[in-house]
Amino acid sequence: MNPVLRTDHLKVHHDTARGTLKAVDGIDLSIAEGETLGLVGESGCGKSTLARCIVGISRPTDGSIAIQGVSGGRGRAARLDRAQTVQMIFQDPSGALNPRLRVDRIIREPLDVNNVGDRSERRDKALKIAREVGLSDYHLDRMPHELSGGQRQRVSIARALALNPKLLVCDEAVSALDVSVQAQVLNLLVDLQKDLGLSYLFISHDLAVVRYVSHRIAVMYMGRIVEIGPAEDVWRGRLHPYTRALTASIPDEAARRDTGELLEGDVPSPVSPPSGCAFRTRCRFARQQCAAERPELRRVGTHEVACHFAETISD
Ligand code: SF4
Structure with missing residues (x-):
């Protein structure tokens, strides 16, 4: 079976006045269905650049990315294919949510934009996903600023799930939250994985957090993977x-x-x-x-x- 994600010798190099900046420098990774790969490293090591390439926000300068065995194409159909397979959750839910929309509209937006189902089907789907991530009808009627940080991150997760993706790229998804709220959101991600068969690329600077959710851990330094293996083996050995x-x-x-x-x-x-x-x-x-x-x-x-x-x- 094809892995959900596979990158082959992926590179993102930028020409600068001082020379070539090798943000990502030859990354080979794969993530199986239902697997969490934790990616850890200090700020600036290239983790977020890699994440943005995988979800299609940035383009690699070399190498390839295949999602469920299919390498990326261009145009609206290819974008919808990619969106239906891979979605991203960012560190700061406040910045990722439209402050002028109510929560139900935010969760529904990917369905509206991609014309999935009719209006009432979209509304029903938004309600169903909201419940799956632990939000109630009360939250659906609120504006983002009326919610706590943890609730806003649940909204981000719900929106990311709207198109039934196979892979979620979580980029420092709990780093901005209090420790107790972090644990709740991490447990939610683990439960959703069991229920929906999701795969995660879970990116963090915090190895303890990565260990908690990951099946395998990859350690990144200056654009390259320097160690990768089963999570407990990397943690203990x-x-x-x-x-x-x-x-x-x-x-x-x-x-x-x-x-x-x-x-x-x-x-x-x-x-x-x-x-x-x-x-x-x-x-x-x-x-x-x-x-x-x-x-x-x-x-x-x-x-x-x-x-x-x-x-x-x-x-
Ligand atoms: S000992 Fe290993 S990690 Fe340290 S500098 Fe040499 S090759 Fe690099």
Whole structure:
């Protein structure tokens, strides 16, 4: 069976006055039906650029994206196909919702725009989805500013579900919410996945949040995947020094594993990345080979990892 999403050697490069900025630099990913792939990395590592390519907001400069085995086309029919298969949920629900529309209109809008069913069918569908995401008739009659942050994110999720997509790309979808509300929205996403067979690309800078919802985790650094594998294996048996530093910076993990690997220094400029391994300027395990040769992803146990010395680095 075709995966719901597959990217092959996907690149997004931008020419700037200072050189070529490689925001996404050769990403190969796939997501199966009903699977959540967590994508984690610091701000500016290329996660959101990758997300925007997958949903069709941005165009890649090289490589390909196939949704359910079909590579993207142009025109209205192709856009509707893409919208019916993949939708995106953003970090800030306030900015993503039209402040002048009532909630029922917001949820219905994708159906109206794409002329799906007649008026009463669209209204019924909006009500059904609203209930699925935990909103009531009361909420449907409100304006976005009358709702809490968690309720607004539920509205965003409902709208994203209107066209029955197979894949939701969640870009920092709970980062702006209080911790208790985060848990409610994460649980909702997990329940919806079970009920509707959805697949998620779940993007966050927070590895603890990603671990909670993901079947597999991919770790991204400067436009490339540096580690990918089953979620618990990446969390507990993390191999790449960057993944180790990300987990060491999580408070309860740091207490258990004081490995002295807290992430230090800034991400280098993506216009002039270090030679060899892009992480070497922040890596306490770096050796001569790291400056000379770029490590490619290779299988080590259940993971794939891009580090020359993954096998010899241990707690
Ligand atoms: S290849 Fe070298 S610099 Fe890069 S992560 Fe591994 S040890 Fe560190």
